[in-house]
Amino acid sequence: MIIVMTPGASEQDIQQVIKRLEARGYGHHVSRGVERTLIGAIGTPEGEKEAAAEQLLRLPAVERVIPILKPYKFVSREHQRAPLPVKIGDFPFGGTKIGVIAGPCSVESREQTVDAARAVKAAGAVVLRGGAYKPRTSVYAFQGLGERGLDYLESARGETGLPIVTEVTDIRQVEALAARVDALQIGARNMHNFDLLKEVGSVRKPIVLKRGWAATVGEWLRAAEYIAASGNLNIILCERGIRTYETETRFTLDLSGLAVAKMETHLPVIADPSHATGTHKLVPQMALAAIAAGADGVMVEVHPHPDQALCDGPQSLTPKRFMALMQDVRKVAEAVGREL
Numbered sequence: 001m002i003i004v005m006t007p008g009a010s011e012q013d014i015q016q017v018i019k020r021l022e023a024r025g026y027g028h029h030v031s032r033g034v035e036r037t038l039i040g041a042i043g044t045p046e047g048e049k050e051a052a053a054e055q056l057l058r059l060p061a062v063e064r065v066i067p068i069l070k071p072y073k074f075v076s077r078e079h080q081r082a083p084l085p086v087k088i089g090d091f092p093f094g095g096t097k098i099g100v101i102a103g104p105c106s107v108e109s110r111e112q113t114v115d116a117a118r119a120v121k122a123a124g125a126v127v128l129r130g131g132a133y134k135p136r137t138s139v140y141a142f143q144g145l146g147e148r149g150l151d152y153l154e155s156a157r158g159e160t161g162l163p164i165v166t167e168v169t170d171i172r173q174v175e176a177l178a179a180r181v182d183a184l185q186i187g188a189r190n191m192h193n194f195d196l197l198k199e200v201g202s203v204r205k206p207i208v209l210k211r212g213w214a215a216t217v218g219e220w221l222r223a224a225e226y227i228a229a230s231g232n233l234n235i236i237l238c239e240r241g242i243r244t245y246e247t248e249t250r251f252t253l254d255l256s257g258l259a260v261a262k263m264e265t266h267l268p269v270i271a272d273p274s275h276a277t278g279t280h281k282l283v284p285q286m287a288l289a290a291i292a293a294g295a296d297g298v299m300v301e302v303h304p305h306p307d308q309a310l311c312d313g314p315q316s317l318t319p320k321r322f323m324a325l326m327q328d329v330r331k332v333a334e335a336v337g338r339e340l
């Protein structure tokens, strides 16, 4: 890290910083400019940086402390330059192919899940999504079918061969879910649930990590780092809209944030235009825009009968609309040098 001294810092102030660094066993390099002095701290161990920076900031003539390395390591391009594809089932997300994950918001019945799976598979989706444990804003809203939902997802996988992804909401579910599904999803509401992140870091299944709607890209990447640092680098980031002042849409799909994430990390990044917009009318446009912006795939809610959905019907595509979208996805993918 670099310690930036205030313009009027005296030699005594500078020596005080150096003493602190020496006391902690770090080396230092002093650069005296016309206006300011900069002190480089050398050899600060990873785990101590934040605390050391906070303590140095309390010294009288220290203006700023600038970290040199990113606060995330395993997921950063500093650690691994080239994109590292992450497979769900046999499909590598983050390669040349655009990966589409689709299915209902919630698993509601065997028939609904199998019908949705057949429809999305026929249109070219490579992973089936469906929530069995639903983290609903209202405790009175449909909470998901739990275990029974997993049975239906497994039936749908059996019928179609599509790998399945479902959300995990509690550390107590992790082991059992990981044994039954092909990928685990951490929802936007749980992006800051660090115990849950550590727990999914200890399983071998790929993790789809949604961005919290009030999380910066840096916080999202640090959440991914929790999973990676616990031993699981199979992470797919999913931008699903952030909260802004705009009320025309449910959230605001942050395409520049997605592009920043792509630059910062080697992990695949996908977009969820369904939760971002909240309306099926805007899902196609945002799905295509995300792919044009460099997304490695999209996650789209598709329901055989959106008007009967128990959750997120207004943003769910009918199978017919999804089929039409996939044709456009193919065109945009090709236009940006990818394939479907």
Ligand code: PEP
Binding pocket: 105, 131, 135, 167, 186, 187, 188, 189, 210, 240, 272, 275
């Ligand atoms: C979901 O994908 O079903 C979901 C609840 O999304 P999010 O966590 O992004 O709100």
Ligand code: MN
Binding pocket: 105, 106, 275, 301, 311, 312
């Ligand atoms: Mn949903």
